[in-house]
Amino acid sequence: MRIVVGDILVECVQSDVDHQSDVAALFYYTSKSGEIAAGQEPLSKSELRPGQALLEQLPGFSGRYRIIASGPDSLDDRLAVEVFKCCLANAVALCENHEVRSVAFPLAAGMSKKIPIPLAAQIAAAVVADHARRCRNLRVIRFALASALELNTLPRYLIQAAATLAEPRSVSI
Numbered sequence: 001m002r003i004v005v006g007d008i009l010v011e012c013v014q015s016d017v018d019h020q021s022d023v024a025a026l027f028y029y030t031s032k033s034g035e036i037a038a039g040q041e042p043l044s045k046s047e048l049r050p051g052q053a054l055l056e057q058l059p060g061f062s063g064r065y066r067i068i069a070s071g072p073d074s075l076d077d078r079l080a081v082e083v084f085k086c087c088l089a090n091a092v093a094l095c096e097n098h099e100v101r102s103v104a105f106p107l108a109a110g111m112s113k114k115i116p117i118p119l120a121a122q123i124a125a126a127v128v129a130d131h132a133r134r135c136r137n138l139r140v141i142r143f144a145l146a147s148a149l150e151l152n153t154l155p156r157y158l159i160q161a162a163a164t165l166a167e168p169r170s171v172s173i
């Protein structure tokens with residue numbers, strides 16, 4: 001499924017992030033977190049706090065990146081939702097700030113199972129819609145979805161998010 005949200009093409013494919021060779025950045029969750037000073041950017045994935053993301057060059061691949069985010073590993077349900085939202089928003093912001101044109105996200109793969117798929121889909125669509133208003137560099141967001149439930153749920157929320165911005169210019173299923 002493809003839909004234009006703002007000026008961003010959003011794609012939903014049944015696959016995993018590792019098989020998205022035609023995008024510039026691949027997003028992964030990590031459960032490792034460490035302490036750094038407030039306001040300081042993380043230098044490595046061991047320093048990430050829940051919700052923070054780090055962009056690094058993929059070794060041996062010029063112009064390709066890996067985004068690592070500290071996901072909602074062992075947090076309570078309400079805090080896990082906020083951390084999940086921050087992971088996605090911070091990753092999109094990193095892409096925009098580093099002029100990355102395309103990124104692939106999983107919806108739930110690698111993330112804590114504390115967030116039900118429908119809620120994760122709703123949050124992901126809201127983050128995309130929010131950032132679609134401001135993005136100037138990021139052109140493609142692909143969600144590599146691991147299950148039929150994800151593939152049947154996320155597009156519905158993306159269509160709703162696109163409708164809140166304006167009429168979607170194109171939808172293909």
